[in-house]
Amino acid sequence: MDMSTNNPILVELQRGGALESAHRGAVAVVDADGAVFSALGDIARPVFPRSAVKLLQALPLVASGAADELGLDDAMLALACASHTGEAIHVRTAAAMLTKAGLGPDALECGTHWPGLDAAARALAAAGQLPGALHNNCSGKHAGFLCLACTMHGRDGLAGFARGYVEAGHPVMREVGAALQAATGFDLSTAARGIDGCSIPTFAIPLRHLALAFARAGTGIGLSAGHALAAQRLRGAIARAPFLVGGSGRLDTRVMERLGERVCCKVGAEGVYCAALPELGLGIALKIDDGNNARAAEVALAALIEAVLPLDDADAAFLRGLSDVLLTNWNGREVGRLRASASLRGIAAA
């Protein structure tokens, strides 16, 4: 995972007409056969995808039949693929998933943090409450793992079976890892392995393979029949319940509320984004070198969709508002712009 090669600047922050800060990174746009449609920077270097692959990690939940057996609805399936903001609907839906599995919040092994949305954190504090594991942005994914554990084991004695489900050797995590390996076509047994913020393993995978996985998830090509159907089902659920996969102000929610099933995208920590563009048969994966996802990865993803997907004027203007953002200060004065670089803008033509 050498970074001595310099990736190009993907996103720039301008202030007073000058370049104040810049984010470098790499981008892969790949079809379901693995052919590179377009790329910038080093797409062979393995990167930890973090939460950007939650859809792939949720494939066994659906493909195993667990989702149907427990009667999980669109909101629950979208939440299983979510990095959510900890708002009331996220917390309630995660709790409902656990109830379906016959478990309570104490079965979650994701840890606890204050809601990612500041306003939600303040509202919780104003109500005199503290956050619990249900507020963790990964609680839906973990609830999904526990639902999967149900079908692997049966609900009788589930709590004991499920304990330690975040560990690489647990049957649940082995299923999840197998789905990730099958979709990416990358041998995870030799990959660098880290521990994610919510304690499950995260494997370092080249952007080229991550983009391939999303091209496959968007088309079904190259996946097993079960995984292909599961991916289709999850994409549909996310498109119908985009608030559940993110929350107030989140780019994933805003993009999918607008574009529906035309885009299935997911942010990951440390500046990673993955997306499927099903109608084009393409998958996208990008990583900002410096790990900035709050602004750089979002701007880059919006610019990529804008460059690659055929759009009417209104949708193009919507995306331009996300890839070229006017910055204002605490007094509402215009102070600069955050925007995609010319290299990134040119990717579709490349």
Add this chain to the structure above:
Amino acid sequence: MDMSTNNPILVELQRGGALESAHRGAVAVVDADGAVFSALGDIARPVFPRSAVKLLQALPLVASGAADELGLDDAMLALACASHTGEAIHVRTAAAMLTKAGLGPDALECGTHWPGLDAAARALAAAGQLPGALHNNCSGKHAGFLCLACTMHGRDGLAGFARGYVEAGHPVMREVGAALQAATGFDLSTAARGIDGCSIPTFAIPLRHLALAFARAGTGIGLSAGHALAAQRLRGAIARAPFLVGGSGRLDTRVMERLGERVCCKVGAEGVYCAALPELGLGIALKIDDGNNARAAEVALAALIEAVLPLDDADAAFLRGLSDVLLTNWNGREVGRLRASASLRGIAAA
């Protein structure tokens, strides 16, 4: 402000034994005559120093006699140089400064935001309150500008005179700009000018000149007698009231609580740090290319102090804890390290 030149990696994030993210940047360590003691990356490119130069911007407050005339104490002088976390003592001290000037919080033109410390924001929300301009991290600097306005105009009719004090053409801001130009030795009339988060002008200045200014502020060499005394007074005030210049958890506060007048450092937005090391006669200025100050600029500054300043074992261990940080996840599991790169570690020897 070209960024096509690639600055070296200064800070690395390791996960699972692999490099997950990296922050590039440039560093200048300069003496009061402008000689470069040590450097990495492009130190000639102008960068916006943002809040890192608040001490220089506060020189006229002291040099003009305003601070003495109004009886500003150490806490107030430290707050005039602060980017604070919006805790009770910061709010109270900023209000007291305004009272000294015969003004109220409505004279502040910095804008309003929730306290930078999450716990302080939640405490405010839990008390059923909303933030005001006093909670703005720059409220002390602005209160200092208004105290300066006093001596320039007299308190009679001050409110009218002070209105618009954030504008480049206002007498207060012209004094502040002149102090910045004198200390840095950089002609601001030809510099790129942006607007800062709190609405005052910010000028793009090469790191070499910013480091020079802090070498001067730490020694008095090259400053007017009035500015030299003012810098000494401000450094002393900050060393005696380091909580006021930052707040809970802030690096500036932690470093100066430990090292006192041996280091006078200040973070700025978009990954800038400036510091004076008076006993060595050196000034430091650094900028992280991608603008990350929450982790990268802090780690880099700590590593630089560690590399340059003679330290006993306890102080060295303290700084190592800030320049090589163990990362844990929501479950308290060790997931990685955030640390200074080998190039940055080697700077003292370079």
